[in-house]
Amino acid sequence: MAKQLLKGNEAFAEAAIRAGCEGFFGYPITPSTEFLEHMAKRMPELGRAFVQAESEVAAINMVYGAVCTGKRAMTASSSPGISLMMEGISYIAGTEVPAVIVNVMRGGPGLGNIAPSQGDYYQMVKGGGHGDYFPIVLAPASVQEAIDQIGLAFDLADKYRSVVHVIVDGNIGQMMEPAELPPMRPLPKDVPEWAVNGAKGRAARSLSSIYIDPKDEEVTNIRLVRRWMEIEKNEVRxxxxxxxxxxxxxxxxxxxxxxxxxxxxxxxxxxxxxxxxxxxxxxxxxxxxxxxxxxxxxxxxxxxxxxxxxxxxxxxxxxxxxxxxxxxxxxxxxxxxxxxxxxxxxxxxxxxxxxxxxxxxxxxxxxxxxxxxx
Amino acid sequence: MMLAEKQTMDLIYQRPESLSDAITHYCPGCTHGIAHRLVAEVIDEMGLREKTIGVAPVGCSVFAYNYFNTDYVEAAHGRAPAMATGIKRVLPDRTVYTYQGDGDLASIGMAEIMHVAARGENITVIFINNAIYGMTGGQMAPTTLPGMRTTSSPNGRDVELSGYPIRMSEMLATMDGAGYIVRRSLHNPANIRKAKKAIRLAFETQEHGLGFSMVELLSSCPTNWKVTPNEALTFIADHMVPVFPLDDFKVHPAIANLKV
The missing domain is CATH 3.40.50.920 (Rossmann fold)
Structure with a gap:
């Protein structure tokens, strides 16, 4: 595939589709909105799920539901919207299901403005939501890099059953530059062994982030930290x-x-x-x-x-x-x-x-x- | 002799396959157990067990996923309709339902429930309305009756200070996306039978692709109402039903004519 002049947000959305994203759930917010608009156009024509949610809170919980079925799903937003998603992100991390979240960062705190910023570093890198968990955070510096890393983000999310954030500032989301999109990947036929998709011919499964006995929660925390140490060993870029x-x-x-x-x-x-x-x-x-x-x-x-x-x-x-x-x-x-x-x-x-x-x-x-x- | 007699006996009552054999944590006299059983019976009767995905709430029924023998996920407080949307949209041929209480659905999850209905999301909601927050120990709920004592309305709900109970079924029935919205009660056998039929019709609405369906079930909470189980059932009939009338608020014509 040859290089084209591509707008950041649209190119990232298309990259996600080609990486096998089967569900997009989002809410409009500048400077990330073109991501949602591209998904609104493309996902239905491919027979994939698109919902403009009533809020970022709902959007991330739709992602949570979709990824529990073993399908690749994602959302994209910008700083204030990501703050609203933090509850759901913590639940996703606690349930150990994969999800990709793109943050096209803008100036803050508060309503701030719609200009490019990297002010969400702490929120994204240090966790952001409640409880002990470690998200993977990718920070591309160009449209091409972001395209490539969105595919990588889905792969890492699946590999480690982890939350993966791709964070760009508004510059990269809004700019147009020459870049090459990857070919369309075929959708996986296999369903992960943990997925909840109807107990046909097997024992019923459930997915949850609740461990009411602190000893069980601690065992989960240990598993998450061990997995994180594995990620630290393998995935530094x-x-x-x-x-x-x-x-x-x-x-x-x-x-x-x-x-x-x-x-x-x-x-x-x-x-x-x-x-x-x-x-x-x-x-x-x-x-x-x-x-x-x-x-x-x-x-x-x-x-x-x-x-x-x-x-x-x-x-x-x-x-x-x-x-x-x-x-x-x-x-x-x-x-x-x-x-x-x-x-x-x-x-x-x-x-x-x-x-x-x-x-x-x-x-x-x-x-x-x-x-x-x- | 005894053995031969046993062999001729018919099994006429047993646990539905869609219920697990776990011992529940529900308090004595709580109607969650009845609601669980009705849902499980309907799923069994409709042959949906192997394609059903339930979404549990936060509240007393937070462990619903342990009590049902179907696939289940556990949502964040109030977000079950959003989670159900995500599931249904990527697996449209599955049966997806949420099981939510009044705090979960009518307070923190108000946005999610209104919009799931507005979208006509083809899911079913079982809404347990017992007019109180059970799990956190009896605080005022959005459906708490005026004058009702709770730990956060210790002198009785004062409508001047904390407003009026919310009638969710009436409100949701205004949504074009809703196909079946009814309120039933679990306070006596006659009403329980009506509740089961309503749950059946709600799942039929989903299976026929007729949009959003919800059954609101007036339920008891003897522990936090601080009454005996029997008094709690009387309280539903005497005090809750007048505020929350039992009615069909919206029934899709195709469902109204359905024989089950």
């Missing part, structure tokens, strides 16, 4: 750019990582030895790789479109071996490459120090930038 001889490592995911790569190209032209480490799985997080990186570079610059949420994770891995600096834009503002280039230059000229003031110093610089009209 990341990409590296110009890191071989780098003295400064920029770490950023999604759009922030992509914008940073433009800044790195320019910095390299200026002779600055800088490279990019871009985590693709935010959970499992590439801990080992970042730890190794911190042993080879002089400093690390974390770039995000939030207040430094991944920064906290990186600091806990680097443990003060090298200074970790931060630059972020918030509230739906996407950083420009020249802003990140200035940060790279700053870290390159003024030796970064460890003083525990990373966030405070960044805020001072950011306020100055805003005063300058950036």
């Amino acid at each position: 990341y990409t590296e750019y110009f890191l071989d001889d780098a003295e400064i490592a920029v770490i950023g995911f999604g759009t922030a990582g992509r914008v940073a790569s433009s800044a790195i190209n320019q910095a390299r032209e200026e002779g600055i030895k800088v490279g990019l480490f871009r985590p693709i799985t935010l959970a499992p997080f590439p801990k080992k790789q970042i730890e190794d990186l911190s042993k080879h570079v002089k400093s690390i610059l974390v770039v995000e479109m939030n207040s430094g949420m991944m920064l906290d994770d990186i600091q806990s891995i680097v443990q003060g071996r090298v200074p970790v600096e931060f630059f972020g834009r918030m509230g739906g503002v996407t950083p420009f490459p020249d802003e990140i280039l200035d940060e790279i230059r700053r870290v390159n000229t003024n030796e970064a120090v460890i003083n525990g003031q990373v966030r405070a110093e960044w805020l001072d610089r950011l306020e100055k930038l805003i005063e300058e009209g950036k």
Whole structure:
């Protein structure tokens, strides 16, 4: 299949269909709505299920019901809608059934705005819903990567009977760029041995997230943690750019990582030895790789479109071996490459120090930038 | 001699195949057991056991999936109609029903129940209305009668402070997507027989693809009403029926003419 000019959200929806999604349940919310619109058009013509639910709360519980039958099903939403889904996501995790959830993130907290953001890092990566569970979180940085990772998300969800989040910011959902869609996969004929689909010729089954005896719940928790450790061992994904001889490592995911790569190209032209480490799985997080990186570079610059949420994770891995600096834009503002280039230059000229003031110093610089009209 | 006599005996009453042999956790005098049995008898009689998927609620019947010998899922509080929608849409040839109480269906799940009916989702709902939150220990429900004492309306439900009971069947019958909406009661054998017929017709509505169906069952909660089982049944007849009249609120013409 050749490359086409594709709009992010529509392409992701089509990728999900081609990965064998048989049920889509959603509620309109900017900047993810085109996902739902594409599903509204395509799913019925393929004889697959589409429901525009009355709320995100209902949508995720429709997904919950559909995936309990062993079929691939999903939803897509944006930050405030994902908050509403957290109840259902916890139940899905507790029932150990696979589900794929796409979050096209926007500025917040609260109603916030409809501009691109990465402010849901904590909510997505650290669980978000109640109870002990670990979602897999994929963070693509382009339309093509998102297309590929939606197929991967369904495979991982099935393999580990896990919740898989694909998180992109509004930029990637809304932009058009050349990308190639995968071929249509045939729908699986086999029904998983745990699925609830009518007890024809077998003993009745039930699926539930309730374990009324704490001892049984603990056994379930242990199983979930063990499964998570297996995921951590097998499924870490990341990409590296110009890191071989780098003295400064920029770490950023999604759009922030992509914008940073433009800044790195320019910095390299200026002779600055800088490279990019871009985590693709935010959970499992590439801990080992970042730890190794911190042993080879002089400093690390974390770039995000939030207040430094991944920064906290990186600091806990680097443990003060090298200074970790931060630059972020918030509230739906996407950083420009020249802003990140200035940060790279700053870290390159003024030796970064460890003083525990990373966030405070960044805020001072950011306020100055805003005063300058950036 | 004894053996020969035994062999001639006919088995006239037994557990329906669609009920499991688990011992339930329901309190003495609670009508959940009757409702479970009626649903199981109907599923058996219609030959639906091997294609039925039940959706359990949060509330006293949270463990319904242990008591039925059919496939079952356990929903989040109030979300059973949404979960049932997801199941029915990907497996349209299965029989899907929810079993929900008044807190689950008429309070936290109000949006889900109204919209499942509006969509004409081809599922069946068994709605147990006992005017109280049983599992959490007797708090006021959306169907609690005016003046009724609960742990969260200790002086009796004051309509000035906490409003009026909600009549779900009447409201749902206004939905174009609904095919069968009736209210029955479980307070005596005559009414139990009528309830069973209604459950049968609700499942027939689904099997005939005629849209959303619901049977509301007025039920007892002697434990939290703080009365004896017998007093509880009298309470239904004397106090609940006047507020929640037993009636057919919507019956699809094809079902009205159905002989079962």
